[in-house]
Structure formats: C-alpha cells, structure tokens
Amino acid sequence: MRPISRRTSLALGLGAAAGTAFGEGAATKAEAAIAAFTGGANIAPGDVTLILPEIAENGFTVPIEVAAPGAEAILVLAPANPNPEVATFTFGPLSGAQRASTRIRLAQSQEVIAIARMDGGRYIEARRSVEVTLGGCGAPT
C-alpha cells in the first residue's frame, strides 16, 4: 500500500463535505481527510455501494459494507465522529471483488460517506444517513 499521510495539507474546495449537523472543527477534519485521499480532485456520485442499517441501536458496533467494482481504494468517513476517518480499504491485485465488510463505531446520528478511487484518478462517492440510538465513541461511564 502507498502510505498516505492523512494529516498533511488541509485542502480546499470541499464544502460539500461539510454538513450542518456537526461543528466547524469536525467539518474541517472531514474535509482534510477527503482532500488527503483525493488530492483535491472532483468527486462525483457513482457506482459505490454503501450498506448500513438505517437505525443503529448500538453505536459501538454498526455493521457496514462498501463496494465499488474496479476501485483501487475506498475511504470511509463518519464526519460527526470525533475523528471522522473510519478506514481506507486498498484493493490489491488478488482482490476478488472490490468489496469489504466491517463493524464501526458511530458517535451520533450522521451521514456516512464512502469515496472510491477508480482507475485514472476518478473519484466517486455514496452517502448514507444512519440514525444512532446510542452513540459508541466513548462517553464516560
């Protein structure tokens, strides 16, 4: 994998990523993460599958599946988490399908974003709203 420093330059021009449901700091962090992944390239809606429950009872463990046929990599973001980045899946030559499932923490209800990097440096995305009954990022006990 090409190591990507995701805490490098804060790129610009990604106002679309900044919703109103979360604060300026979180929006900026999400923008920065997207910029680090795309290098500032345009992102279009596209053939990205993002499967999440509409209502996640327990935010500590929310099942998620992402897929984008032909993708080199998929970045998953939860912009309203304290740290918006969730994971970056990079698919190698022996990937059988550009698809992965895992379980994630969501601190609150929000719109989760999956951005896929396709051949030739195209970027496409999907977004999915999740209602979180009980946030899972580490409230004090």
Add this chain to the structure above:
Amino acid sequence: MAENVTPRVRVPATATAGEVVTIKTLISHRMESGERRDEAGRRVPRSIIHRFVARFNGETVIDVAMEPAISTNPFFEFDARVPESGTMTFAWYDDDGSIYEEAREIVVE
C-alpha cells in the same frame, strides 16, 4: 495489549483455479479509541490495531488503514481471487509495535 490477542480467520481449504473466495477475519483487541474516559474521568490513551493486510502467495488482496472508529474485536470480510495453490497470510499491526500474523493454505484442485 500484545497479550491475549487471538487472530481468527475463515478461509476455504480448497478452491478452483481463478475462483473468488470469501474470507472472514476476527481479532480480539480492545481498540481503545483514545476518546473513552475511565471511571475516574481520565482519558484512556489510544491503543488500536491501525493496519490489516491480507496477501496470497505474497500478492496483496486487501490492505486496510484502520482508525479508532473500527469496533472492538475488529472484523473484516472480503473477497480474494485464488489463481493457484498457495498460502493466504494475514497481518494485523498494533500501535504498540506488535504484529499478529496468521496463515492458511488453499489447495487448488
């Protein structure tokens, strides 16, 4: 955290040449997010597995950069193409420098 970490993988023992097989992995790890506070109100320092890689005969299948938002006991499911008989290897990289590894043979019939 290097103690008590058990990687588990589900890999078919056999495949046909070129077949796409589904792999599941699970590893016991607290994935301390760095956001949690203990009962005394102190922030518990971050301690996570930050990377997971699966390879087949040395070629990458999937390489995951993991953040604290990955749940406790990280689980992954993904697909691998199996061109010939060989070894699927798995490696999880801990913040503390530990690497947990697992391997499985797949025989192409």
Add this chain to the structure above:
Amino acid sequence: MTHHRRTVLGGLAAGSAAFAAPMVMAQGVPRVVVVGGGAGGATAARYLALESGGAVEVTLIEPSRSYFTCFFSNLYIGGLRDMQSLGHGYGTLAAEYGINVVHDWAVAVDRDARVVALASGASVPYDRLILSPGIDFKNGAVPGWDVTAQDDMPHAYRGGTQAELLKSQILAMPEGGTFAMIAPPDPYRCPPGPYERISMVATTLKAMNPRAKILIVDPKEGFSKQALFEEGWQRHYGGMIERIGPDFGGAAVSVDPAAMRIDIDGIVEDVDVCNVIPAQRAGRVAHEAGLTEGDWAPVNAADMSSRLDPAVHVLGDAAAQGDMPKSAFSANSQARVCASAVLGALTDARVFPAVYANTCWSLIAPDDGVKVGASYEATEEKIARVDGFISELGEDAETRADTYRESLGWYDEITADMFG
C-alpha cells in the same frame, strides 16, 4: 383441610427420607403428585394445598432438602449475593401447608397404573400428576464434555455447588488468564442467563484480575437482549469480552477438560476456566414417562396438560408450550394456571382463565439492571405472546438501578410463592 391433618402430614413428611410404604389415603380424596420442587413444582404444590382446603392430597417429590435457586446464582458469581441467600427449605410447605414432601428421585411413571416410581423403590399413586423436572443436558452436545467432566469444566446451570465451583475457579485464575464459556443453542433455560453470567464474571475479574480475557463461544447468531448486553460490556468492561459466533466456528467447538483446552473449529486455545453450558432437553423423568416429542414435552396452552396424557401436566423448562421463554418466572406463572385447572378438574373449584406473564431481569454490572418481558394468552395451538417490553439503550443510571431493585423484590416474591 383441618389443622390436625396438616400437622400429621407435616410430621410424616419431615421424617420421610425412607418414605417407602404406600400412603394411606383418605377415601375419595383425589391425589395430586408433583415431581420437582423448583419454580414450577413448588408453586403448583403450594397453590393446590392452599386453594383446595383439604379437598386434594398433595405430594411433592424433590430430591434436595435445601433447594438453591439457579436464578440469581449469577449474582453470587458477581459477588453480590452469598450462596446462603439462595438456599430454601421445604419445611414450611410440609408443616404449614400439609404437603407430603418426599425427598427422593422420581425415576419412572407408569401412566396406565397412574403410579410414580421412586429411586428408593417406593411408588406413589396419583389421580393427577404434575411434572416440573427442569432441564437435563444432551449427551454429546459439546464433544469432549459429559457430566463426569463437570468438576473440571462446570456447567453451573443448576443451582448450588456447581456455581460455587465455578466461582472458586474464577477467583483462582492466573493474572491475565482466560475465562471461556461454551454457550448453548436454543432453546435453553433462561435465555439471557449465559450473558448475565458473562457480565458477572467480568464484574469479578474487573476488580481482581483486570487483564483477564473472557471468551464466549456461541453457536447462535444472536441472543436475548444482545444490544443491551453488548453496549453494557463496552461501557463497563472495555474490550475484556470477545464473542465467537457461528461465523467463526462458534457452533463447531470441542473441549478437552483434562488439558483445559478448547478447539474452536480447528483453532486450539488453552483456557484457565471453561464454563460449558450444553444443549438442553426436558428433565429425564419426562422422557421416562414417554411424554416428550423430541427434546421437550408438548402441552396444551389452556392448562399445561400433556398433549399425550390428559392426566399429566408438565410445567416450566421441560414443557414445549409455545412462546414463553424457559424461566423461573414463566414456570411460576404456568404453575398457577395449572393448579387452578387441576383443582377445577378434581373438585368443583372455579377455574381462572389462563393468562401468563414473564419477566427476565439481567444485571450487566452492579446497579445496571435491564429487563425484558411479555404477557401471553392460551390459544388452541400454543401459549401465544400478546405484547411485551424491553429496557432501552441509554437509560439513565437511576432507571437501571430501579430495574435492579425491582428484580430483588421479585426474588423475594417468587421464593415466597414457592416455599411459603
């Protein structure tokens, strides 16, 4: 029932360890025999004696002189109850209610002759029989484990000494050691019980051995109150608890009790404590009596009578009744319905309509109680769920503490309902 007769029968019961001679019955008084002195049997016996006013003769057959409740034994493992507080005797049922309490094993039932055979060789005739024998473990359910291994890998799924053994093993775990539970497949006694136990083991380990690890090997995709437990486990115990479901071999586990090793579909792990809760079936006497189909004894919802013999009723965990979970609360609820139906059949007593209820409380951590429950009605087909409730995620601490206190009140109520 006169006070005089109660006293005589109570005295007889108290000295009945070698109860061998057939009882001399008052002419024409119907005889009800109850097998099993737990939440189903003891409740049924008590209500029959209480409500009949002497119009029926009640015999209760139960091997234990002191009955240690399986319910609340998890709280003992969590250090919140002592074992003594879970023990109950049958003296009040014998002395105050005039029940013939026979401490023996019921080993067989001759349904044609209407006689229960006891391990001592004695036999007890009945007009109506109520079986409440609880559970038995299925042989071979967990390869490598049988009841002879229960000292090394305890099930602790009946009250008393097994819970004490399990707790002593937990306290003796090496620092950073591993506690494993082999969880049972559905259906089994007390659906949230294994997961409340995990919570209570974690409470004990968090205080004494915080680097220890808890592993649940589970053949089921999901379990009762799962979201509540998993959220609570994260909140109270961080990542101490790991559950291996069927997708990682949770349904393909074998054990080696001598080596203290478990094999999860090919992955071998050394463990320090292993709590094996095997697959279950109706208590043995229900099978011996020929009242089971498969693992459980099918019953009619209206009166808990066996679908195979109208003169026999089956209560509690052993019954296949429909939608109610196998729990002490359920057994107690079924026992009241059954007692009313039996009295109505044997005397001219009024029969109350069959309505059932259940609540299962679970403790996730001290003062963090949750509950799930429902009401039920009798249909032709089964005991059918009407509506229910469950604790919510994110309830405040006071609500959870109230729920726990409610469960303490329930324990006092049900044990009074069972033992007088």
